[in-house]
Amino acid sequence: MKAVGVIVEYNPFHNGHAFHLQASKEAANADVVIAVMSGNFLQRGEPALVSKWVRTQMALVNGVDIVFELPYRFAVQKAEIFATGAVSILDAAGCDSLCFGSESGDLGAFKQTLEFLTSRSAEYDEQIKTFIQTGVSYPKALSLAFQQLSGSEHVLDLSKPNNILGFQYIKAIKQLRSSIEPLTVSRKSANYHDEHFASDTIASATSIRKAIFSNDHEKMGIGQYVPDRTKDLLEEYLERYGTFHHWELYWQLLQFRLLQTNPNELRDIYEMEEGLENRLIQAALEAQNFQEFMQKIKTKRYTWTRLQRLCVHILTNTKKSEMNHLENASYLRLLGMSDLGKEYLNKTKKHFNLPLVSRIPSYKENDIQLDVRAARIYGMCLDEPHKKMMIQQEYKQPPIVIEKSS
Structure with a gap:
């Protein structure tokens, strides 16, 4: 079975994600889609709108076949570390390809940019240090150093957030010496940081979250931008817990x-x-x-x-x-699977080069304790008995299984 990997947060899952999944599967000619998804805290240092378990459900009912958690040590990180951790999981899970959304949509530009910066890495590092000494932030120093070096060269626009992540994915594939084939599709209609709806059906997760928190929760006003099951799951979460996380x-x-x-x-x-x-x-x-x-x-x-x-x-x-002691993932934490994903795991898990973890009590290594701690803190904002239930869920919840026919 041929597997394409995607690296996601689904905060929440929306129509743009559905487009990306379908395009990824077609571009890779894949049988199954494997998602590496951030846990309860995300790359930009935010609590996820709803728990990782509900976002896993969103993923599975909308076309993903397997969801692995991106461990905390990689999820709440700058782009380079985030990408390395995620790619190492997809590699260990036997993915044939990785498909990511980008503003560029041109895979050649990503590869050319990587070659360009690799050939001038010493200069690049020196320029970064120079700009940091002027007092600018690290991301700004990266961008300025790149602009300084690239000049009129036909290379990628690394000021765009998805281009930055895509570049780091390709860099990680090379560094890990992985056989994963990188693929990219253009982002459709909405940009990553858009705070307002840009089309009739596609909106950024940022604008969707803004709409959710700006409106009466009973009238979220996002129905046209998310699949029906996403809206249902958001409404169920709100009814159960009385709040979304922020x-x-x-x-x-x-x-x-x-x-x-x-x-x-x-x-x-x-x-x-x-x-x-x-x-x-x-x-x-x-x-x-x-x-x-x-x-x-x-x-x-x-x-x-x-x-x-x-x-x-x-x-x-x-x-x-x-x-600071671990560069790549050391386990595969299974959050959920479709019946097709279960078939894939049954056929391939014996070839995985990392342990497959389906229940916390069965895995004794210390590395996973950061995820456990993050899950506990994530539940602390809730009232009882929901606080206790969410904290215990980290230990008691088995992987979610959803049949494609359901």
Whole structure:
């Protein structure tokens, strides 16, 4: 059976994702689609709108055959580490190809850009250091260094978010010496960061989330932009838990962590730079909510996204020592599968070069404890008995199985 991989967050699953899945399957001539999906906290340092289990259901009912969790250590990270972790999982799961959406849609431009930067890596690194010394953020330094080097060269536009991720996927495939074939399809109608609806049927996840939080929850106003089952699952989640997840729900937890933790201990948190802990503590004393807190700590040097990721690591008490020892994934955490996905696993799992984990209690290695901790914190914003139920779900929930005919 031929498998195409996709790397996703589905926050939430929408019509653009459905288009990408169909296009990926056709481009790869694949029998099954394997998704590597971020868990409860996402790449931009945000809690997912709904839990990873509900987003797994969204994926499976809309055409994905297997969902593996992208471990916390890779999910809440800059693009390079995020991509390396995700590609290593697809490689271990036997994917023949990886198909990603991009603003470019031209695979040749990705390969040419990788060759260009590889051949001038020393210059590139030096330019990055030079720009960082001027006080700009790391992502801005990357972009400026690239512009400085590329000049009039016909290379990829690396200021676009999906182009950046796609470039890192191809770079990871090369570094891992994987046989995965990269494929890309153009993003349809909506851009990644669009906050407003751009067409009658396709919208970005950002604009969909904005609509959900801007409107009365009973009238989300997103029906034309998401499949019916996505809307049903969102409504069921809201009815059960009374809320969707967002940063303000975690503000008191974050404030407590900052105000009760010794500055020396905060310096051990992953992505904390010297001196930043004092700025965060002072802002936590002054701010009344998360939005105000972020506005107080945001600087030219530290992007909003970088600071949000740091806040997630503070919430989960994730130390530098826990994150710096592992370059590639060390397990395959199975969240769900279709009947076709189950058939694929039965035929291929004996060839996997990583352990397949379907239940937490059966896997004794320490690496997965970051995921467990993140799941506990994710549930902490809920009222009882839902808080307890969500925390226990991490241990009790078996992989979700959905038949294609259902």
